[in-house]
Amino acid sequence: MRRRHHFHTDHLGHSVSATVQTGHTVVVEVLVDGKETGHATTRRDVPVTVTVELPTDPPTRATVQAAAGPGAPLCHFEAPDTGPRAMDPRPY
Template sequence: MGRRHHFHIDHLGHSVSVTVETGHSAVVDVLVDGKETARVEIGHERQVALPVGLPTEPPTTVTVRVAAGPGVPRCLLIPGDEGDPLVMAPRAY
């Protein structure tokens, strides 16, 4: 049976949340300001990088990088200008 891990960060005035459901395969959900913007199932590689649009003026694309294991999942937000990755804080639900 899978387990859910939640991560969050505020970036450029917008809320970015990630849920990683682990198990035989991992499912990653990304929400921006509470709206689902990406959902992907990852298999054996257990890592994924998802481009996500932030509704700024003009729109900004960032990348959410998820490592679903082994061990506890980790999430990073990589700014659109390829700046330093920002660690997304684990969050209890």
């Protein structure tokens, strides 16, 4: 059964959202300021890292690491000026 889980954080004035769609193949989509900037697929329990760029001057590279299981999915955001931090789950 496929299910979508949503996560969000703000960094340097930019919105970073991730959607993790669980199932046999896990699909991770990352949006920065509402625009899709990265996606990846993986197997059920294998964590995946998606690299994105924040539209700063100069652009800031960041990563979103998603783990689909076991249990509820988790997402962590990491940028060069900050350590990894958990992204907040969203109920929609």
